[in-house]
Amino acid sequence: MPDPPEVADLYTVAPEQFVSVRDHLVRTLRAAGDKAEAARVAKMRRPPLTAWAFNQAARTSPALIEQLVAAGDGLRAATEQALRGDASALRTARSEERAAVDAVVAEAARRLEQGGYSATEALRQRMAATLRAAIVEPAVADLLRQARLVSDHEAPGFGMDALSGPGPQPAPGPGAQPAPEPAPGPPGPQPSESGPPAPEPILEPPGPQPPVDGPPGDDEAHQDARRRALDAERTAVDAEGEAASLAAEAEHLGEEADRLTAQAEQVRRQAAAARQRADEAAHAAAAARAQAATLASLANV
Numbered sequence: 001m002p003d004p005p006e007v008a009d010l011y012t013v014a015p016e017q018f019v020s021v022r023d024h025l026v027r028t029l030r031a032a033g034d035k036a037e038a039a040r041v042a043k044m045r046r047p048p049l050t051a052w053a054f055n056q057a058a059r060t061s062p063a064l065i066e067q068l069v070a071a072g073d074g075l076r077a078a079t080e081q082a083l084r085g086d087a088s089a090l091r092t093a094r095s096e097e098r099a100a101v102d103a104v105v106a107e108a109a110r111r112l113e114q115g116g117y118s119a120t121e122a123l124r125q126r127m128a129a130t131l132r133a134a135i136v137e138p139a140v141a142d143l144l145r146q147a148r149l150v151s152d153h154e155a156p157g158f159g160m161d162a163l164s165g166p167g168p169q170p171a172p173g174p175g176a177q178p179a180p181e182p183a184p185g186p187p188g189p190q191p192s193e194s195g196p197p198a199p200e201p202i203l204e205p206p207g208p209q210p211p212v213d214g215p216p217g218d219d220e221a222h223q224d225a226r227r228r229a230l231d232a233e234r235t236a237v238d239a240e241g242e243a244a245s246l247a248a249e250a251e252h253l254g255e256e257a258d259r260l261t262a263q264a265e266q267v268r269r270q271a272a273a274a275r276q277r278a279d280e281a282a283h284a285a286a287a288a289r290a291q292a293a294t295l296a297s298l299a300n301v
Contacts, residue, residue: 003148007041011055011148014115018046044150049117050127051149053108058147060111064104065145071100072135101131126152 006025013021022044029038047055058065071093078093105127109119132155134140143149 004037007037008146008148010041010044011047011150012052012059015046015049015052047150048152049112050108050123050130050152053111053115053117054104054127054130054144054149055147056111056115057104057107058144061107062145064100064107068100068104068131068135069141069145071097072132072141075135097135101128104131129153129155131155 010018010022010025022041026038026042029035029041075093075097078089081087082090105124108127109124112119112123130140130149130153133153134144136155137153140153
């Protein structure tokens with residue numbers, strides 16, 4: 001059930017005003033006789049800056065949130081397809097997911113700066129983690145869509161880590177040689193000729209074999225190569241994203257260096273002009289002192 005407008009507004013009120021606005025709403029609800037709603041609102045806690053910025057962005061730019069959810073659906077489908085052996089769509093899907101996350105983080109950072117807060121790198125990383133949680137957790141996505149986030153979230157994986165471990169063993173194909181029997185261990189004590197024969201060991205029947213993951217005839221080497229290819233694809237996409245981020249940062253730092261260089265040059269020119277004015281003032285002071293001495297000597301004549 002959606003919150004009433006006055007309660008929904010609490011999620012986007014300025015953080016420093018949250019407590020006073022909430023307490024005023026609680027008093028209003030109690031005065032109106034709605035004690036249950038007043039008790040519920042009284043338990044609401046101020047969202048962190050990151051959640052507050054997302055709530056602002058969700059209200060003003062809902063299309064960005066929908067693009068994020070759609071990109072997450074695409075990445076999930078591409079990952080499942082990759083797990084079945086076809087990673088052709090994974091690179092594009094991860095690129096689109098990264099772009100959607102960056103777009104929402106940028107909008108939320110803009111909301112932070114408009115509110116007078118600093119969008120630090122730590123805040124941006126926390127926001128990116130929350131968005132990836134929204135991609136894979138429908139409950140978080142619903143809160144984000146409704147501008148009702150009250151906390152940060154950590155993103156679980158898409159299940160790609162399952163490829164890093166050993167996969168199921170393939171069943172032996174036609175004509176495959178049976179596995180060699182284990183070498184016999186050291187002989188145990190032999191029964192005496194007069195005693196009863198030793199009981200035969202009871203051998204457990206082999207358990208069910210794991211199902212084969214992959215097309216018929218897919219052997220272990222093929223599966224291992226596929227896992228390596230997916231890992232390499234994932235590493236390449238991450239490296240491309242990191243390179244783009246570093247390039248953007250380098251460009252920003254270059255622009256900042258140019259700005260500081262120009263500012264330093266301007267300060268140097270201002271300092272030179274100040275020194276020149278100081279020299280002129282010193283010459284004028286010396287001339288004034290000389291004139292004053294001359295006038296003083298004339299007055300004494």
